[in-house]
Amino acid sequence: MSEHLLILVSTVLANNFVLVRFLGLCPFMGVSNKLEGAMGMALATAFVLTLSSVSSYLLHQYLLKPLNLEYLSTLSFILVIAVTVQLTEMFMRKSSPVLYRVLGIFLPLITSNCAVLGVALLNVQEQHNLLQSALYGFGAAAGFGIVLVLFAAMRERIAMADVPLPFKGAPIGLITAGMMALAFMGFNGLANL
Amino acid sequence: MTRSFKTSGAPHMPPQTSVANVMLLVLYALVPGVFAYSWFFGPGILIQIILATVFALLFESLMLRWRGRPLKPFINDYSAVVTAVLFALCIPPLAPWWISCIAMLFAIGFAKHLYGGLGQNIFNPAMVGYVVVLISFPQAMTAWIPPLTLSEHSLSLADSLITIFTGQVPVAGGWDTVTQATALDSLKTGIESGRMVTEIRTSPIFGDYGGIGWEWVANWFALGGFFLLYKRVISWQVPIAVIGSVILLSLPFWLADQDSNPLPLQHIFSGALVLAAFFIATDPVSGCVSNKGRLIFGAGVGIITLVIRRWGGYPDGVAFAVLLMNMAAPLIDRYTRPRMYGE
Amino acid sequence: MSPALPPVIRSSFLLGIIALLGTALLAAVNALTHERIIEQEKHRVLQQLNEIVPTTSFNNDLLADKIEIRDETFFRHPAAVTVYRARMDGQAVAVMMIVNTPDGYNGNIRLLAGINAAGTVLGVRVVSHRETPGLGDPIEIEKSDWIRRFTNKSLHDPGPNGWAVKKDGGQFDQFTGATISPRAVVKAVHNTLLYFEANQQLLFNKPTQSPKQNE
Amino acid sequence: MTLAHQIELAREAGKRTHHFHGGLRLRHNKKISCQDSVERPLLPTLLIVPLLQHAGDVAKPLVEVGDHVLKGQKIGQCQPCAAVHSPVSGLVEAIEDRPMSHPSGQAGPCVLIRSDGKEQWAKLRPIGDWCNASAESLITQIQDCGIAGLGGAVFPTHAKARDGRDRQIHTLILNGAECEPYISCDEMLMREQPDKIILGARILRRALGAEQVVIAIEDQMGAVQEALTQAAKHAECKSISVVKVTTIYPEGGERQLIQVLTGLEVPSGGRPSDLGMVCQNVATAAAVAEAVVEGKPLIERYITVTGNGISHPRNLQALLGTRFSHLVEACGGYTLDVARLVVGGPMMGYPVASDSAPVVKASNCVLALTQQDIAEPQPEMPCIRCGECARVCPATLLPQQLHLQIKNDLWNTAEEYGLLACIECGCCDFVCPSHIPLVDWFRYGKGEQRKRARENEATELARKRFENREDRLLRTKQERGEKMKRRKQALKDNAVQQDRIRAAIDRAENKGDISGTSQSVGKPDDA
Amino acid sequence: MLISILVLTALGMVFGLGLGWAAIRFRVKSDPVVERIDALLPQTQCGQCGYPGCRPYAEAVSKDEADINQCPPGGDAGIRALADLLGREPKPLNPDNGEEQAQTVVIIDESRCIGCTLCIQACPVDAIVGAAKLMHTVIETECTGCNLCLPPCPVDCIDIVVVKTGIQRWRSPRPQTGKKAMLQQ
Amino acid sequence: MSNSNLKQILADGAWRQNTGLVVLLGLCPLLAVTNTLINGLALGLATMLTLMVSNLSVSVMRKLLKPEIRIPAFVLIIASVVTVIELLMHAFFYDLFRVLGIFIPLIVTNCAIIGRAEAFASRNNPLASVVDGFATGLGFCITLVALGALRELTGHGTLLSGAAMLVGDWGQYLTLTLIPGHPGFLLAILPPGAFFCLALLIAARNALEANKAPLPKQPVTTPT
Numbered sequence A: 001m002s003e004h005l006l007i008l009v010s011t012v013l014a015n016n017f018v019l020v021r022f023l024g025l026c027p028f029m030g031v032s033n034k035l036e037g038a039m040g041m042a043l044a045t046a047f048v049l050t051l052s053s054v055s056s057y058l059l060h061q062y063l064l065k066p067l068n069l070e071y072l073s074t075l076s077f078i079l080v081i082a083v084t085v086q087l088t089e090m091f092m093r094k095s096s097p098v099l100y101r102v103l104g105i106f107l108p109l110i111t112s113n114c115a116v117l118g119v120a121l122l123n124v125q126e127q128h129n130l131l132q133s134a135l136y137g138f139g140a141a142a143g144f145g146i147v148l149v150l151f152a153a154m155r156e157r158i159a160m161a162d163v164p165l166p167f168k169g170a171p172i173g174l175i176t177a178g179m180m181a182l183a184f185m186g187f188n189g190l191a192n193l
Numbered sequence B: 001m002t003r004s005f006k007t008s009g010a011p012h013m014p015p016q017t018s019v020a021n022v023m024l025l026v027l028y029a030l031v032p033g034v035f036a037y038s039w040f041f042g043p044g045i046l047i048q049i050i051l052a053t054v055f056a057l058l059f060e061s062l063m064l065r066w067r068g069r070p071l072k073p074f075i076n077d078y079s080a081v082v083t084a085v086l087f088a089l090c091i092p093p094l095a096p097w098w099i100s101c102i103a104m105l106f107a108i109g110f111a112k113h114l115y116g117g118l119g120q121n122i123f124n125p126a127m128v129g130y131v132v133v134l135i136s137f138p139q140a141m142t143a144w145i146p147p148l149t150l151s152e153h154s155l156s157l158a159d160s161l162i163t164i165f166t167g168q169v170p171v172a173g174g175w176d177t178v179t180q181a182t183a184l185d186s187l188k189t190g191i192e193s194g195r196m197v198t199e200i201r202t203s204p205i206f207g208d209y210g211g212i213g214w215e216w217v218a219n220w221f222a223l224g225g226f227f228l229l230y231k232r233v234i235s236w237q238v239p240i241a242v243i244g245s246v247i248l249l250s251l252p253f254w255l256a257d258q259d260s261n262p263l264p265l266q267h268i269f270s271g272a273l274v275l276a277a278f279f280i281a282t283d284p285v286s287g288c289v290s291n292k293g294r295l296i297f298g299a300g301v302g303i304i305t306l307v308i309r310r311w312g313g314y315p316d317g318v319a320f321a322v323l324l325m326n327m328a329a330p331l332i333d334r335y336t337r338p339r340m341y342g343e
Numbered sequence C: 001m002s003p004a005l006p007p008v009i010r011s012s013f014l015l016g017i018i019a020l021l022g023t024a025l026l027a028a029v030n031a032l033t034h035e036r037i038i039e040q041e042k043h044r045v046l047q048q049l050n051e052i053v054p055t056t057s058f059n060n061d062l063l064a065d066k067i068e069i070r071d072e073t074f075f076r077h078p079a080a081v082t083v084y085r086a087r088m089d090g091q092a093v094a095v096m097m098i099v100n101t102p103d104g105y106n107g108n109i110r111l112l113a114g115i116n117a118a119g120t121v122l123g124v125r126v127v128s129h130r131e132t133p134g135l136g137d138p139i140e141i142e143k144s145d146w147i148r149r150f151t152n153k154s155l156h157d158p159g160p161n162g163w164a165v166k167k168d169g170g171q172f173d174q175f176t177g178a179t180i181s182p183r184a185v186v187k188a189v190h191n192t193l194l195y196f197e198a199n200q201q202l203l204f205n206k207p208t209q210s211p212k213q214n215e
Numbered sequence D: 001m002t003l004a005h006q007i008e009l010a011r012e013a014g015k016r017t018h019h020f021h022g023g024l025r026l027r028h029n030k031k032i033s034c035q036d037s038v039e040r041p042l043l044p045t046l047l048i049v050p051l052l053q054h055a056g057d058v059a060k061p062l063v064e065v066g067d068h069v070l071k072g073q074k075i076g077q078c079q080p081c082a083a084v085h086s087p088v089s090g091l092v093e094a095i096e097d098r099p100m101s102h103p104s105g106q107a108g109p110c111v112l113i114r115s116d117g118k119e120q121w122a123k124l125r126p127i128g129d130w131c132n133a134s135a136e137s138l139i140t141q142i143q144d145c146g147i148a149g150l151g152g153a154v155f156p157t158h159a160k161a162r163d164g165r166d167r168q169i170h171t172l173i174l175n176g177a178e179c180e181p182y183i184s185c186d187e188m189l190m191r192e193q194p195d196k197i198i199l200g201a202r203i204l205r206r207a208l209g210a211e212q213v214v215i216a217i218e219d220q221m222g223a224v225q226e227a228l229t230q231a232a233k234h235a236e237c238k239s240i241s242v243v244k245v246t247t248i249y250p251e252g253g254e255r256q257l258i259q260v261l262t263g264l265e266v267p268s269g270g271r272p273s274d275l276g277m278v279c280q281n282v283a284t285a286a287a288v289a290e291a292v293v294e295g296k297p298l299i300e301r302y303i304t305v306t307g308n309g310i311s312h313p314r315n316l317q318a319l320l321g322t323r324f325s326h327l328v329e330a331c332g333g334y335t336l337d338v339a340r341l342v343v344g345g346p347m348m349g350y351p352v353a354s355d356s357a358p359v360v361k362a363s364n365c366v367l368a369l370t371q372q373d374i375a376e377p378q379p380e381m382p383c384i385r386c387g388e389c390a391r392v393c394p395a396t397l398l399p400q401q402l403h404l405q406i407k408n409d410l411w412n413t414a415e416e417y418g419l420l421a422c423i424e425c426g427c428c429d430f431v432c433p434s435h436i437p438l439v440d441w442f443r444y445g446k447g448e449q450r451k452r453a454r455e456n457e458a459t460e461l462a463r464k465r466f467e468n469r470e471d472r473l474l475r476t477k478q479e480r481g482e483k484m485k486r487r488k489q490a491l492k493d494n495a496v497q498q499d500r501i502r503a504a505i506d507r508a509e510n511k512g513d514i515s516g517t518s519q520s521v522g523k524p525d526d527a
Numbered sequence E: 001m002l003i004s005i006l007v008l009t010a011l012g013m014v015f016g017l018g019l020g021w022a023a024i025r026f027r028v029k030s031d032p033v034v035e036r037i038d039a040l041l042p043q044t045q046c047g048q049c050g051y052p053g054c055r056p057y058a059e060a061v062s063k064d065e066a067d068i069n070q071c072p073p074g075g076d077a078g079i080r081a082l083a084d085l086l087g088r089e090p091k092p093l094n095p096d097n098g099e100e101q102a103q104t105v106v107i108i109d110e111s112r113c114i115g116c117t118l119c120i121q122a123c124p125v126d127a128i129v130g131a132a133k134l135m136h137t138v139i140e141t142e143c144t145g146c147n148l149c150l151p152p153c154p155v156d157c158i159d160i161v162v163v164k165t166g167i168q169r170w171r172s173p174r175p176q177t178g179k180k181a182m183l184q185q
Numbered sequence F: 001m002s003n004s005n006l007k008q009i010l011a012d013g014a015w016r017q018n019t020g021l022v023v024l025l026g027l028c029p030l031l032a033v034t035n036t037l038i039n040g041l042a043l044g045l046a047t048m049l050t051l052m053v054s055n056l057s058v059s060v061m062r063k064l065l066k067p068e069i070r071i072p073a074f075v076l077i078i079a080s081v082v083t084v085i086e087l088l089m090h091a092f093f094y095d096l097f098r099v100l101g102i103f104i105p106l107i108v109t110n111c112a113i114i115g116r117a118e119a120f121a122s123r124n125n126p127l128a129s130v131v132d133g134f135a136t137g138l139g140f141c142i143t144l145v146a147l148g149a150l151r152e153l154t155g156h157g158t159l160l161s162g163a164a165m166l167v168g169d170w171g172q173y174l175t176l177t178l179i180p181g182h183p184g185f186l187l188a189i190l191p192p193g194a195f196f197c198l199a200l201l202i203a204a205r206n207a208l209e210a211n212k213a214p215l216p217k218q219p220v221t222t223p224t
């Protein structure tokens, strides 16, 4: 139990995927200009990341590993992710058109979020079991989502500030991300793994 | 017969106050605390305040010049001085001089002016400066000195100057090192190595409820805080929420297991909690605007501080907690808009 | 859906072929590099071990002669302790143990300790740790020489009281502003020595596990 | 909230007062202008009567240059709004644009009347027995006499009354809580003419069909409560109560006043009539009384001329159209250090560049301030989010956020932050340590918002018309096309027909062949 | 080895099929963004953008055929709104398309009008009324000021006038900000 | 394919449309591996190689691929190329492989690669595509190196430390200690420093560009 809690605390706070491990930065910088968009992205990512984390684990555990094909993991993971995204999209469109309208446009962007592939690869590297993989994926997504939403809210405020010209746009965004990373240093040692 | 007049916007009454006034009030309110600080820990703190202020004003004017903004109104608003003083109060009193320089570069240059200067920064500049030097130079930043009451030698101004500018330990003081674990630090490392709180608290650095000396400094800071409350420079929500959340959260732990959890009072009167509750978490610029938001903000600061103190890697988490809540402030603001009249 | 079917199949077929080509390429490259990769991995572990036990002093396959022991109560850590055994012509020369200690400032420190058959430390290295950079990290060999001080120490030199940092009255230096990390390392090395003394027979004689798990 | 409950709460008004959020306790400064009783200044020779004196459109002049007019004669009319009357008898000298007392400082259309000094009244048409007159006739009379709200917004009173009748008003609130510093014209009116106010209240009550009247006055006003209560008693009117409310600016704002009296809040975007209440200024009530009982149109009003820049501050009863300079002279002229002239109070008033503008229905105060009163203008600093502005805002807005939205042209969020709910009271502006001209921003924002609404309307209209036209063009084209097709089809049909005919002819011609075929067809049958 | 090759082939085919099917199944549909772009355009229908009306321009923008800075009547505010909608950087108005100008309408000099009806045909919003051979009039409230009716007029009887803003249309000016306000005082 | 055209491609990829500084793609490796110059260089080279190979193969196959399966096909190609590179690094540059860790396989999700494949290689001939791959890779590599240099210099006062991993043992003599006795500024090495340094680089680039061609002044709206 506490081990699982630890995985969550670690992925969300101490080793936050975006701010500490540097994964998923492109959507972090790209989809954070508007709070609504960021929330959509956070939700969609949480969904896909958990799902693809589990499915790539299954693929690795029951197909690649027994057949000694581990060198194919990158290739097959990326395919699994692409398929997961597509299936999610289809499922969402069928089951919840409302959700689809909100999140649909974010789904294709997720394929190129390297946090998704990163989670799959890290699961293998850290030898997680099924539950751990799922938690790891979910924690990573939650960590991503939380900082993304906070970041978007901050950027809306920064957009109204009198930022020096060369720093307008991406640079001040990165500075803010740096400040967030600075603050997240405080969680250092929180998850003594 | 008719006459012409100059026009200007309403209202047509002299303004009541100004930014400089507000900042000056904050500085006045810090005076008792600073006095107590230098009483217990020597004149080093005064040197640090001066150093930080000089560097803060230096970077402030450089950045203003670079951004093409007028110097006078912004230098005269004392906000950089408040930042500098609050930063100086957070660092070990004998920290080397360049610590202030680097911290103020990040505080004023990065955290304040890259965001557009006064009033527009998202993060608390003083805390940004402090955290930057804390993680970059942990050695210098953990070199705390014991309260003077615990040592038979006093710390002269000259000794302090020498230590700050050359790094040499004042030999005359009879110390082998300036380093000393603070109350929080001993508690943390003590509890982690399995010792009991009562046993840890037998160390002479502990006072009645906080660290010896430090608890009185905190008291005087609180006095200054009440002055600000009275003057309505700060609102009660933040300090109450910070202190209240710390008590509420640490009380059950303490009740459950008094051996490995310190008294809630201990939490409040050690580290920078009181200073933060009244002076740092109340920074209007980087905090929340609505009353409900301020309550959430303060509670967040208290809770995160406690979490970091108890489970995290740093003995005190106030600075991180403030920065983390600064991060959340825009979002909180968005969802705590007060109900409009008639809505 | 039905009207889209023929192109779907065609395109999918094309994709399949690309996938096939890609995987074939990978299989080929993998076949070419596989040996070398395993070689590299072995080489790296050996290199680490050799820093402590010179290659000349043993002639067995170090990596193959590996066992895992678990003693949570003694090491106060659930993880298995990996033990490599160096032998010269079948004669026990030294053990190399990878131990964990939870006492670090920020949690776990992972150490590699080499002890020869006489119970003398051949050398200690920190494998991984999370101590504060700039404060606790001089325990790494890359940051300072401190860790070399354990070489040639044994349970008798220094005596039981000497196995502590100077601040606690022992023999080993702490770093300015950081006592916890060195204290943890000293304690862990001392513990390992104690364990070695008590379980020497077991350490040298326990048979290796089936090769399958060695993979 | 049921209507009954609302009435109950409203009825309680006065027994227990409530609070509104924020507000300011300001220095009163009213005494200086209350020492002397109200007098009329000397009759001015030239009166400048603006044709725009109330919310709405410019009135159409009913007179021409050279016409002789009588005092009280209607000189301007504008259908839905209130009429404009001549304040004196005399000659219409010109109808032209003149500087008006308006925040813009712009000129507007005015009728210039040179007084003949005879003060000859036009024929007045009072309603003799108002107690039995129909509400409609009362309202028409109010409209004819050009009564508009004298509390500042100059909203035509008849419109408010008519709307009130449609919406089941139970309470009429008379606003005597003159909350701005310096202004004392309502106080003087209540002291000197309580009977007229009570009379006006009764007439308005009847016009509205309301049950009760609450007159709200500030607790710092001396003998006023006594005078009004006496007057009410004298009129043997029980359903009129006089209530003292604590002096906090802007208590006189109708929304705040209603909240103080009843604890209810006027819904945002709504009006007091949504709560079954109507709020009128006391002077409006007095004007209504004169209009109905004496038939006198609104041609003069009480106005406070005060401030440290005036030698002898006092209240005057001024004819509309009198220039401010004339009033100032009647008060002994300016002092030496006068620096700014403000129309209205120090919080909400607007400065004017010259004192040549005329008194209008909205002018309740002319305030001359010295340099000391307004102090050095301070540099504007960035907002430090101190929250003072939010603390004092009676509309519970977040002025600092609102200001940011407007500054960055984020109009949708500005509306979310309550731009339209701002009553422009100036509290936030006054307390801001950064000296940000917040109210100026909000006024700008509201103007911009109105403009955008107008533009959107125009855009929508244009879009619709454009689409209609496109449709129409398409339709005509289609129709034309269709017609063409039909004609072609017809031709073709014709052709087919002709083909058929031709075929028939052919058939007829080759009859033998055809029969031959049929014979061959018939062959298998034989088999 | 054989097994792994077989598995590889199978995997490759499966993924290929799956991806191919999904890619076709979810091809991006035409976007509804045209409506939202059109909603932001001023509907002057003046054609200065190079398209015959606002809607065609909106369609062009949505297809990335036209840039967002081609509508002079929309001006800077319009460009900013478009940039916001489409997630692009705002840019200054393209001077080739014209300049932002005060709102105007046209009036027909009734004495000169010969009733040729040419202007009626040109007006995109049907703001001109009149019948053949008779005098024509512009409905001022419906004229968008596109000036398309000017060129066809054979007798030049149409004049452009700036919409007059009376005192009741007066709006508070934008307060001065920043350096300017600071230096002024 | 004219010379000037190739030059144009080079300039676009390396400066005008620089992936890291302008387009802001591939940020994760950009920030994660640049604590030293050498690490940055190594990943930059690997990315560059991937870009060139993937551009080449996409360009060769461009006629075969229908639009609807282009993207999945690109992903397949890129993933194969990246895995090959990963295997080779594992075999021949073992130390680098360990330092760069999962960021080698993550080259796959570097949107810049798929972006170039889609925007350029699928429309141009193989030669131009390779040049474009090279240019884009070069731009990315330059950014990585610049960022790595900045962080290593401020953090440790050295440059080129760890060169041995790339070029073999003699590389250790390449390490330049530019600021002897540098106390070590940890911030630059830690995650926040990565963000700050990249922000400073982008701002510097913005300032340079602004000086070159002064941006049209931001129009201020004034009401009429």
Ligand SMILES: Cc1cc2nc3c(=O)[nH]c(=O)nc-3n(C[C@H](O)[C@H](O)[C@H](O)COP(=O)(O)O)c2cc1C
Binding pocket: B138, B142, B179, B180, B181, B182, B185, B189, B313, B314, B315, C105, C106, C131, C132, C133, C135, C136, C137, C167, C174, C175, C176, C177, C178, C179, C180, C181, C182
């Ligand atoms: C932020 C921070 C990080 C620290 N990190 C370490 C560490 O990694 N290792 C360590 O031994 N001490 C560390 N310390 C210092 C310990 O808390 C404690 O102060 C120190 O070990 C006491 O040593 P001393 O007795 O030599 O002063 C850290 C202190 C702080 C404030």
Ligand SMILES: Cc1cc2nc3c(=O)[nH]c(=O)nc-3n(C[C@H](O)[C@H](O)[C@H](O)COP(=O)(O)O)c2cc1C
Binding pocket: D149, D151, D152, D153, D154, D155, D159, D160, D161, D163, D164, D253, D254, D255, D271, D272, D273
């Ligand atoms: C039918 C009717 C319509 C009204 N419409 C408006 C309106 O559109 N705008 C407005 O400011 N006031 C309108 N009012 C008047 C307000 O209720 C209020 O009395 C007036 O704005 C003056 O209030 P103030 O001085 O507190 O601003 C209307 C009143 C009635 C009865």
Ligand SMILES: Cc1cc2nc3c(=O)[nH]c(=O)nc-3n(C[C@H](O)[C@H](O)[C@H](O)COP(=O)(O)O)c2cc1C
Binding pocket: D148, D149, D150, D151, D152, D153, D154, D155, D175, D176, D177, D178, D179, D180, D250, D251, D252, D253, D254, D255, D279, D280, D281, D282, D284, D348, D423, D424, D425
């Ligand atoms: C901030 C503010 C202050 C006001 N103060 C007064 C006041 O002191 N006296 C008053 O009669 N009306 C005041 N008003 C106007 C009232 O809200 C309301 O419009 C008026 O009482 C309606 O009556 P009327 O239509 O007869 O003018 C104020 C309005 C605002 C927005």
Ligand SMILES: Cc1cc2nc3c(=O)[nH]c(=O)nc-3n(C[C@H](O)[C@H](O)[C@H](O)CO)c2cc1C
Binding pocket: B022, B023, B026, B079, B080, B082, B083, B084, B086, B112, B117, B118, B119, B120, B121, B124, B125, B126, B127, B233, B234, B279, B280, B281, B282, B283, B284, B285, B286, D384
């Ligand atoms: C009550 C109060 C508390 C403040 N606290 C801080 C603080 O914690 N840190 C700081 O840098 N500035 C502080 N300031 C000063 C000022 O708000 C700060 O420099 C701004 O963040 C600069 O934009 C404070 C000011 C006030 C009025």
Ligand code: SF4
Binding pocket: D389, D392, D393, D394, D395, D396, D397, D399, D421, D422, D423, D424, D425, D426, D427, D428, D429, D438, D439, D442
């Ligand atoms: S002017 Fe508007 S925002 Fe300011 S206090 Fe008054 S109501 Fe609130």
Ligand code: SF4
Binding pocket: D382, D383, D384, D385, D386, D387, D388, D389, D390, D399, D400, D428, D431, D432, D433, D434, D435, D436, D438
């Ligand atoms: S009072 Fe002024 S400085 Fe304070 S929050 Fe409001 S606008 Fe900002």
Ligand code: SF4
Binding pocket: E041, E042, E043, E044, E045, E046, E047, E048, E049, E050, E051, E052, E053, E054, E055, E057, E070, E071, E072, E073, E074
């Ligand atoms: S330029 Fe004219 S036609 Fe084109 S979008 Fe703008 S208003 Fe419409």
Ligand code: SF4
Binding pocket: E105, E106, E122, E123, E124, E125, E126, E127, E128, E138, E142, E143, E144, E145, E146, E147, E148, E149, E150
């Ligand atoms: S009347 Fe003329 S200017 Fe006005 S909309 Fe019609 S065509 Fe355009």
Ligand code: FES
Binding pocket: A022, A023, A024, A025, A026, A027, A112, A113, A114, A115, F025, F026, F027, F028, F029, F109, F110, F111
């Ligand atoms: S490189 Fe783009 S998300 Fe990581």
